[in-house]
Amino acid sequence: MQSISPTPQSRGAADLARTDPRLPLHARLREVIAERVRSGEWSPDQPLPAESALVEYYEVSLGTMRRVFRDLVDEGLLERRQGTGTFVRRASLDASLFRFFRFGSAGSGFPQSRILSAARQVSTPAIATALGIGTGDEVLHLHRLRLYDEQPVLVEDIWLPLPLFEPLERIGADDLGDLLYPTYERACGQIVAAATEELTIEAAGAADALLLGCARAEPVVVVERVARSHDATPLEYRRSRGLAHTFRYRIDIR
Amino acid sequence: MQSISPTPQSRGAADLARTDPRLPLHARLREVIAERVRSGEWSPDQPLPAESALVEYYEVSLGTMRRVFRDLVDEGLLERRQGTGTFVRRASLDASLFRFFRFGSAGSGFPQSRILSAARQVSTPAIATALGIGTGDEVLHLHRLRLYDEQPVLVEDIWLPLPLFEPLERIGADDLGDLLYPTYERACGQIVAAATEELTIEAAGAADALLLGCARAEPVVVVERVARSHDATPLEYRRSRGLAHTFRYRIDIR
DNA sequence: AAAGAATAGTCCTATGAAGGACTAGACGTC
DNA sequence: GACGTCTAGTCCTTCATAGGACTATTCTTT
Numbered sequence: 001m002q003s004i005s006p007t008p009q010s011r012g013a014a015d016l017a018r019t020d021p022r023l024p025l026h027a028r029l030r031e032v033i034a035e036r037v038r039s040g041e042w043s044p045d046q047p048l049p050a051e052s053a054l055v056e057y058y059e060v061s062l063g064t065m066r067r068v069f070r071d072l073v074d075e076g077l078l079e080r081r082q083g084t085g086t087f088v089r090r091a092s093l094d095a096s097l098f099r100f101f102r103f104g105s106a107g108s109g110f111p112q113s114r115i116l117s118a119a120r121q122v123s124t125p126a127i128a129t130a131l132g133i134g135t136g137d138e139v140l141h142l143h144r145l146r147l148y149d150e151q152p153v154l155v156e157d158i159w160l161p162l163p164l165f166e167p168l169e170r171i172g173a174d175d176l177g178d179l180l181y182p183t184y185e186r187a188c189g190q191i192v193a194a195a196t197e198e199l200t201i202e203a204a205g206a207a208d209a210l211l212l213g214c215a216r217a218e219p220v221v222v223v224e225r226v227a228r229s230h231d232a233t234p235l236e237y238r239r240s241r242g243l244a245h246t247f248r249y250r251i252d253i254r
Numbered sequence: 255m256q257s258i259s260p261t262p263q264s265r266g267a268a269d270l271a272r273t274d275p276r277l278p279l280h281a282r283l284r285e286v287i288a289e290r291v292r293s294g295e296w297s298p299d300q301p302l303p304a305e306s307a308l309v310e311y312y313e314v315s316l317g318t319m320r321r322v323f324r325d326l327v328d329e330g331l332l333e334r335r336q337g338t339g340t341f342v343r344r345a346s347l348d349a350s351l352f353r354f355f356r357f358g359s360a361g362s363g364f365p366q367s368r369i370l371s372a373a374r375q376v377s378t379p380a381i382a383t384a385l386g387i388g389t390g391d392e393v394l395h396l397h398r399l400r401l402y403d404e405q406p407v408l409v410e411d412i413w414l415p416l417p418l419f420e421p422l423e424r425i426g427a428d429d430l431g432d433l434l435y436p437t438y439e440r441a442c443g444q445i446v447a448a449a450t451e452e453l454t455i456e457a458a459g460a461a462d463a464l465l466l467g468c469a470r471a472e473p474v475v476v477v478e479r480v481a482r483s484h485d486a487t488p489l490e491y492r493r494s495r496g497l498a499h500t501f502r503y504r505i506d507i508r
Numbered sequence: 509a510a511a512g513a514a515t516a517g518t519c520c521t522a523t524g525a526a527g528g529a530c531t532a533g534a535c536g537t538c
Numbered sequence: 539g540a541c542g543t544c545t546a547g548t549c550c551t552t553c554a555t556a557g558g559a560c561t562a563t564t565c566t567t568t
Contacts, residue, residue, distance in 0.1 A: 024521060050548060061523045074328070082549045083531035195507045201455065201473060201498040219455060219473040219498060244455040244473060244498075253449045278551060304518060315553045336519045337561035
């Protein structure tokens with residue numbers, strides 16, 4: 001007599017069976033889906049399969065499936081549009097540095113960015129730590145000035161790990177555009193999904209003082225950012241400096 | 255023949271009927287419950303009625319009720335403990351200012367606070383705006399120094415609207431304790447549920463320089479906080495200053 | 509008294525089913 | 539071509555039901 005097959009019927013149920021059975025089903029399914037998202041299986045322009053399709057594939061109820069999606073939306077991994085579909089979330093952090101600084105003519109002005117230099121460089125320990133690579137590994141270094149209404153506002157150094165961002169070298173510095181993150185995605189297929197920022201206050205160095213048009217040793221706010229992909233790989237290390245007296249940051253707690 | 259009563263059966267359903275019927279049921283019920291929480295109907299120590307009881311009272315399904323609770327937990331209004339109950343959330347922001355500043359000996363040291371003065375004062379326009387009262391209305395003003403390992407770290411001015419916080423005047427300045435928010439609750443029945451903070455950078459004034467032990471005009475970080483109750487009434491306006499070179503703030507985006 | 513077992517009350521997980529709301533594209537009419 | 543209508547496909551709402559997990563208390567036993 002042949003033994004009844006103990007294996008699940010669908011491919012999806014098999015994937016689920018591999019997760020920790022002590023966890024609730026929705027938590028297990030969440031990890032399975034999150035893993036597929038992080039692996040880059042779906043681009044931000046293609047919708048994920050419909051919830052009804054996934055319900056069949058994983059053999060769970062609609063309620064469970066929707067719970068999973070809601071958690072992943074809260075987590076910032078996905079976004080849903082009624083009538084349209086479920087999409088991998090594409091972050092929009094590029095202009096966000098400006099939220100730290102205030103300017104004379106709010107609204108009327110326009111932001112601009114000027115690449116001052118772009119060159120290969122050997123990574124220092126600080127850069128290597130931030131990007132999770134080895135000290136001495138080659139990185140791409142961009143030096144950039146950001147303006148608002150023709151006024152210099154931010155000085156930025158940007159470091160990018162190198163095999164990954166090689167395509168950028170073939171783009172002229174003038175063609176990188178004002179927004180870098182869409183360029184990363186277009187040229188290198190890298191999607192920035194999250195970032196950590198650290199704010200400190202220092203005295204302006206000679207070079208920065210010149211660019212920002214202030215006295216030496218004037219206080220500047222330093223924003224250090226590490227941007228990451230969905231799977232938490234560091235993609236970019238950025239150090240931005242702006243005049244302290246234009247700094248203003250607002251935060252709502254709970 | 256008597257007309258069949260068109261009114262809902264339960265008191266809860268009647269409350270629901272008064273909300274905007276174009277909204278989904280869970281959104282309407284959320285507002286009804288949020289209003290009851292904000293009105294102070296339940297203290298943070300008493301559990302709300304069980305979800306099963308509310309399901310009967312409002313004549314909705316368990317799924318809808320749980321959706322409402324989940325939204326309110328996400329909003330920071332409630333917290334739930336399995337097996338125990340659902341409670342109004344009590345915020346714990348008091349020590350949080352320290353998260354903006356770093357210190358030499360992390361961990362080992364202990365925070366301390368010293369009230370320098372406590373007195374009635376007539377509110378300036380800035381104070382009145384922050385607290386949503388009239389310019390010239392009386393407020394209670396606390397001047398406070400916060401230390402870490404005996405080292406002065408923060409200078410604080412705190413203003414409290416006055417009929418409300420009168421009980422504090424009867425407490426000796428020395429008995430206010432290191433943590434003010436629990437004292438607000440105990441003495442005045444006011445629960446701090448949320449806050450807005452704004453960070454800017456200024457030059458130290460003479461008095462602050464003396465207290466912080468730094469040179470005049472040295473850069474300081476100013477944290478302006480407006481703390482609010484669940485129903486968004488401003489409870490406290492606070493202006494804290496700390497040395498800029500000890501400042502470090504970390505933020506995770508998405 | 510102390511340790512363990514039963515219990516009542518709470519929130520949590522999961523399913524199945526029915527219908528509604530919203531969007532984008534195809535189609536036809538004017 | 540411009541404008542509506544239709545339609546298939548998506549996510550969204552709501553209900554009813556069943557059982558499990560967790561906590562605090564009471565009761566029993568030792």
